[in-house]
Amino acid sequence: MSTVQELSAPGLDESHAQFRARVRAVLAREVLPHADGWEQRRQISAEGWRALADEGLLALPHAGAGFLDSAVFLEELGRTGYAGIRAAVGVHAYMAxxxxxxxxxxxxxxxxLAPARRGEHVAALAITEADAGSDLRRLTTTAVADGDGGYRVTGVKRHVANGSRAGFYVTVVANAEASSPGLAGASLFVIDADLPGVTRTPQQTLGWLSADVCQVDxxxxxxxxDHLIGRPGRALIQLMSALDFERLVAGLLAVGGALFCVELLKQLIRTHRIGDAPLSAKQTVRHRVADLDAELELVRHYGYHAAWSHSQGKLSTRTASILKLRATELAVAAAEAFARYSGARGYQEESTAARLYRDSLAGVIAAGPSEVMRDLVSGEM
Ligand SMILES: Cc1cc2nc3c(=O)[nH]c(=O)nc-3n(C[C@H](O)[C@H](O)[C@H](O)COP(=O)(O)OP(=O)(O)OC[C@H]3O[C@@H](n4cnc5c(N)ncnc54)[C@H](O)[C@@H]3O)c2cc1C
Structure with a gap:
């Protein structure tokens, strides 16, 4: 396993190494012993949220120089090897x-925000709908003015992480009175989960089990x-900058996930024996793992470049999309190799290899599929 010192990167100094060591110790104490139980119950426990909050890990900076601490945290969170947990925390503390x-x-x-940072309320982001996923223009959840200065919101959101435990949803809603429905004229709202008319139904996802993915009606x-986030009708502009941040966060989490998997892979090929030699004696195996390790090194450094750009207020859509694309696709490739070289042991449902493989597939879809990232990199969206 990589030491804290080995995980230095451009832009990181001794204070970040110390912070990484502290985060790693907290995750080892407060997350890893409970992770399998949270996977079974399909959500992080209230105690888990509070423990992370008590350590200040749900209130790290979203911008400025302090964002590099967030980058270290997100990578270490990914490195736990539980993508459902990393997604739940990433959505709560960053994306929503x-x-x-x-x-x-x-x-x-x-x-x-204040109670979310204290771990008292869980936050969820409810954007996606059945016909509005990677392309949000066909948004149908609608707000109608109620005549008393408020709104009545109706619609169905899908694939909402933290869905059943959330205290509130940050959501995008079309304006019923707009000349063209959909995203143009849409607004962002925060909606309390305990309001009349809110129903959440857990979805049986293949992976990301602790992420508590739900449909929210x-x-x-x-x-x-006063529950409008910003001015009405501004969702399109708000989403454009927030989605770059979402891609950055998803990319940094995936870097950590890929790191965990490549570390396991290197250990596996050194220790698993075929006949009288370890798997690593086979050049094809050694080279495959070397390619993944080399890609990881590049993507990881690019991740810290993207985090640094964001800390300077200069994150571009292109940089965020490249990171999200390459980190999540690397996680799939690494998980596939780990499952393959684990042999039939990796094909057991309860194996780590099976979890990493199932989880990795969500990474290339959630927060925007790889195809959309490629469109963004090529400047076609
Ligand atoms: C585990 C998980 C957790 C999630 N959590 C949340 C959440 O907390 N909140 C939330 O709002 N949403 C969440 N999502 C939803 C996620 O953001 C959407 O799944 C994603 O945006 C894609 O939308 P879609 O599933 O409707 O796929 P579609 O838009 O229907 O696309 C289907 C497939 O078509 C392909 N495709 C799409 N666009 C293009 C293109 N331009 N060119 C070529 N091919 C293309 C891609 O392969 C894509 O996967 C989550 C999803 C998953 C899987």
Whole structure:
């Protein structure tokens, strides 16, 4: 397993190494002993959320120089090897929270962000719909003005991580009065999970078990206008910057996941014997793992370049998309190699190899599929 010192990267200094060592110790103490139980129950326990919050790990910076601490945390979270846990925490502390950090009023931040950072409320991001996934233009969840200055929200969101435990949903909603429905004229709202008309139904996902993925139905839910995130009708512009941040976070988490898998792979080929020699004696095997290790080195350094760019306020869509694309695809390739070289042991449902393989497939879909990342890299979206 890589030591903290071996995991230095451009832009990281001794303080980041110390922070990494602390994060690693916290995750070893507060996450790993419970991880299999959370996978079985398909969600992180309330105690788990609180333990991470008590260590300050749910309130790390979203911007500025301090974001490099977040980058170290996200990589280490990925390196736990439980992508469902990393996704749940990533959505809560970064992806959903970022809309409130960047666009929320002081009142909304105090009411939702502060308790989320203390681990008292879990945050979820409810964007995707049955016909509005990688292309959000066919959004159908709609807000209708109720005549008293508030709104009634109706629609169905799918694949919502932290769905059943969430205290609130950050969600995008079309404007019923807009001349063209869909994303143009849409707004962002924060919606309390305990409002009348909110129903959540767990989805049986193949992997990311601890991510608590649900369908969330909004049926004529009363939402007051002070629950708008930013100005009405601005969702398209808000999403454009927030989605780059989401891709960056997903990419950094996937770097950690790939690192965990490549470390296991190197250990496996050194220790697993075929006849009287280890697997690593076979040149084809050795070279395959060397290729994955080399790709990991490149993607990891690119990840810290992207994190540094973001810390300077200069993250581009292209950089975020390249990272998300290459890190999540590497995680799939590494998981496939680990399953393959594990032999039939890796084909047992409860094996680590099987979990890594199942989990890796979600990475190339969630937060935007690889094809969309390629379109963004080529400037075609
Ligand atoms: C485990 C998991 C957790 C998730 N968590 C959340 C969450 O917390 N909140 C949330 O809002 N959403 C969440 N999602 C939804 C996720 O963001 C969407 O699945 C994703 O945006 C793709 O949308 P879709 O599934 O509707 O696929 P579609 O848009 O229907 O696309 C299907 C497939 O078509 C291909 N494709 C799409 N676009 C193109 C293109 N331009 N060119 C070529 N091929 C293309 C891709 O292979 C893609 O996978 C989650 C998804 C998963 C799997």
């Amino acid at each position: 929270a970022s809309y409130l950090t960047a666009f929320g009023s002081p009142e909304l931040r105090e009411r939702y 909004f049926a004529d839910v009363p939402v007051s206008s």
